Amino acid sequence: MSEEVKKQRPAPDPNSAKYKLNMIAKKAYEDVAEAKARGELVGWCSSNFPVEIPETLGLYVCYPENQAAAIAARGGGERLCSIAEGQGYSNDICAYARVSLAYAGGAEAPEQPMPLPDYVLCCNNICNCMIKWYENLARELNIPMIMIDIPFNPDYEVGDAEVAYIRSQFLDAIKQLEEITGKKWDWDRYEEVREISGRTSRAWLEATATARYTPSPFNGFDLLNHMAVMVTARGKKEAAEAMETLLKEYEENHEKGVSTYRGEEKYRIMFEGIACWPWLRVTAHGLRDRGINMVTTIYADAFGFIYKDFDDMCRAYAKVPNAINLEYARDKRTKLCKDNHVEGLLVHTNRSCKLWSGFMYEMSRQIGEECNIPVVSFDGDQADPRNFSEAQYDTRVQGLTEIMQSNKEAL
Amino acid sequence: MSTYVMGMDIGSTTSKGVILNEKREIVKTFLVHAGTGTSGPQQVREGLLKESGLEAEDILYTVATGYGRKTYEGADAQVSELSCHGKGTHFLFPEVRTVIDIGGQDAKVLKLDAQGRMSNFLMNDKCAAGTGRFLEVMANILQLQVSDLEKEAAKAEEALKISSTCTVFAESEVISQLASGADTPALVKGICRSVASRTAALARRIGVEEKVCMSGGVANNGGVRQALEEELGVAILYSPLAQLTGALGAALFAADKVGSKEES
Numbered sequence: 001m002s003e004e005v006k007k008q009r010p011a012p013d014p015n016s017a018k019y020k021l022n023m024i025a026k027k028a029y030e031d032v033a034e035a036k037a038r039g040e041l042v043g044w045c046s047s048n049f050p051v052e053i054p055e056t057l058g059l060y061v062c063y064p065e066n067q068a069a070a071i072a073a074r075g076g077g078e079r080l081c082s083i084a085e086g087q088g089y090s091n092d093i094c095a096y097a098r099v100s101l102a103y104a105g106g107a108e109a110p111e112q113p114m115p116l117p118d119y120v121l122c123c124n125n126i127c128n129c130m131i132k133w134y135e136n137l138a139r140e141l142n143i144p145m146i147m148i149d150i151p152f153n154p155d156y157e158v159g160d161a162e163v164a165y166i167r168s169q170f171l172d173a174i175k176q177l178e179e180i181t182g183k184k185w186d187w188d189r190y191e192e193v194r195e196i197s198g199r200t201s202r203a204w205l206e207a208t209a210t211a212r213y214t215p216s217p218f219n220g221f222d223l224l225n226h227m228a229v230m231v232t233a234r235g236k237k238e239a240a241e242a243m244e245t246l247l248k249e250y251e252e253n254h255e256k257g258v259s260t261y262r263g264e265e266k267y268r269i270m271f272e273g274i275a276c277w278p279w280l281r282v283t284a285h286g287l288r289d290r291g292i293n294m295v296t297t298i299y300a301d302a303f304g305f306i307y308k309d310f311d312d313m314c315r316a317y318a319k320v321p322n323a324i325n326l327e328y329a330r331d332k333r334t335k336l337c338k339d340n341h342v343e344g345l346l347v348h349t350n351r352s353c354k355l356w357s358g359f360m361y362e363m364s365r366q367i368g369e370e371c372n373i374p375v376v377s378f379d380g381d382q383a384d385p386r387n388f389s390e391a392q393y394d395t396r397v398q399g400l401t402e403i404m405q406s407n408k409e410a411l
Numbered sequence: 412m413s414t415y416v417m418g419m420d421i422g423s424t425t426s427k428g429v430i431l432n433e434k435r436e437i438v439k440t441f442l443v444h445a446g447t448g449t450s451g452p453q454q455v456r457e458g459l460l461k462e463s464g465l466e467a468e469d470i471l472y473t474v475a476t477g478y479g480r481k482t483y484e485g486a487d488a489q490v491s492e493l494s495c496h497g498k499g500t501h502f503l504f505p506e507v508r509t510v511i512d513i514g515g516q517d518a519k520v521l522k523l524d525a526q527g528r529m530s531n532f533l534m535n536d537k538c539a540a541g542t543g544r545f546l547e548v549m550a551n552i553l554q555l556q557v558s559d560l561e562k563e564a565a566k567a568e569e570a571l572k573i574s575s576t577c578t579v580f581a582e583s584e585v586i587s588q589l590a591s592g593a594d595t596p597a598l599v600k601g602i603c604r605s606v607a608s609r610t611a612a613l614a615r616r617i618g619v620e621e622k623v624c625m626s627g628g629v630a631n632n633g634g635v636r637q638a639l640e641e642e643l644g645v646a647i648l649y650s651p652l653a654q655l656t657g658a659l660g661a662a663l664f665a666a667d668k669v670g671s672k673e674e675s
Contacts, residue, residue, distance in 0.1 A: 368531065394481075395492065399529070
């Protein structure tokens with residue numbers, strides 16, 4: 001009788017960037033759980049809130065968006081969304097919000113548990129749905145909410161008045177957190193955190209920029225995993241070191257002519273929007289099976305922050321992709337397409353994110369024209385699996401591939 | 412000795428097939444109102460062979476397209492229905508630059524270059540409004556066949572407005588209009604306009620470049636074609652082979668494959 005031999009995965013190399021980054025992402029949750037167990041007050045924090053503030057104060061915070069993505073990627077999205085809908089939340093609102101509100105309301109999430117918060121930190125530079133989501137968290141859990149309002153920027157630069165408005169809110173948030181937690185702000189410590197955050201961001205952005213090489217030294221879906229560290233731990237020294245290792249590995253891959261992308265890289269695309277986490281495997285395989293590497297995405301670069309001082313930090317947080325005007329946002333993406341020799345654009349029309357999906361119709365048209373590349377979109381969702389059709393995705397990706405193939409043959 | 416190729420378009424509601432000879436002439440077409448997951452594809456293959464008097468081994472190459480392209484075992488290769496509708500349309504109307512294809516469960520607008528290559532496309536979002544399924548649902552409420560919609564619409568002087576874009580909401584709207592004694596032809600005309608309006612928006616997004624052609628099953632409905640012409644302000648070319656365009660394109664891809672093999 002023949003015996004099936006199960007393939008043993010090689011033990012991960014503890015010196016590899018992948019191992020280090022996975023450990024940092026895991027430890028970020030463990031640290032908060034331990035702090036909570038010690039009796040410290042812990043927070044929940046929106047992804048583009050200035051992480052330098054809780055990090056400098058020595059606070060332990062979790063990121064509900066990161067948790068919701070992890071829950072969705074591990075198959076729990078529909079369950080938590082349905083619980084939230086049962087609580088009265090419309091299925092038209094963001095699925096991250098539904099997952100998070102269901103969890104805060106007591107739903108189990110073995111896919112990615114995290115301690116309940118004693119305060120919430122909200123910044124609306126990523127979207128305005130965040131405000132109502134966090135207000136409800138604060139009200140349901142009867143905890144304080146610290147809100148930072150970053151106005152939508154119609155210009156390319158961030159004006160002095162806007163910097164002053166944001167600075168005053170950052171300083172007020174620090175004061176409120178000092179009062180809530182009893183911890184004290186230290187400007188020397190802030191300088192250290194700023195330095196580390198800058199180091200992490202520089203290494204991350206340089207690592208993602210190695211996609212300029214052909215073939216790319218990495219599979220773009222790697223970025224979706226690694227960016228968890230950029231969201232949750234970019235102010236930590238270990239994160240800076242791990243990102244520098246990642247950059248080194250990608251440069252070495254290029255020199256050796258190898259890549260974490262398995263198979264031949266026949267086509268290079270930019271992926272637009274948040275990942276379709278509930279269908280990550282399907283969406284990734286739909287590309288890989290056709291030799292398509294998603295070499296770049298603004299979503300990954302959005303979490304690299306480089307600035308020289310406190311005011312410049314205010315500017316950096318006012319320049320995140322969802323807080324800027326269409327033309328500026330388009331130019332950033334066009335640059336990514338051109339720098340990374342992109343041959344097609346695949347847009348995730350993310351039913352959770354009205355803001356992001358709403359402007360993409362026009363922006364993707366402009367990018368397609370400017371870069372002379374085909375643009376294809378598919379319907380999906382960042383956490384609710386019910387908004388995706390595999391057959392529809394497959395037809396669109398096949399159509400995109402056929403155009404890219406035809407364009408290559410015409411050269 | 413003659414050589415033959417086959418194109419199979421397996422859609423959500425119908426299966427279509429085309430056999431071409433070595434001169435790329437259409438030898439036989441076949442259509443069955445049963446799509447993927449049914450015996451439809453098999454019926455088409457058998458029907459094509461029987462009516463053309465050919466044997467299975469006479470078919471040198473088969474390309475499958477459509478929603479059921481991946482599960483159809485009789486194909487040598489599969490190509491997306493997007494490229495197939497583009498190729499089929501270019502064969503029928505070489506001057507066409509914009510193809511509007513409305514099928515059973517989706518609507519597509521393709522842009523073609525002068526060589527007939529698809530340069531870009533747009534498809535409907537997850538909603539079924541503006542597709543053949545929408546027309547089926549509406550015909551069902553009105554106790555009509557889909558094929559009757561064209562002549563019903565032609566009887567109407569005015570179109571009643573169907574304001575809902577959602578198929579389910581539009582169904583309720585039509586039912587309540589019927590209950591209020593609305594004129595059936597005017598309702599049908601309104602339904603055709605509703606489909607045309609959604610598809611026209613899709614076409615405008617990608618840019619309408621003349622000449623424009625409609626393919627897919629819904630193209631057979633003159634009511635929708637006329638409404639779309641009015642919406643877009645352009646003449647819309649139409650072939651009686653509209654519903655077979657995808658299968659024709661698939662057969663042409665098969666012919667390319669055989670041609671390139673013979674050249675090598």
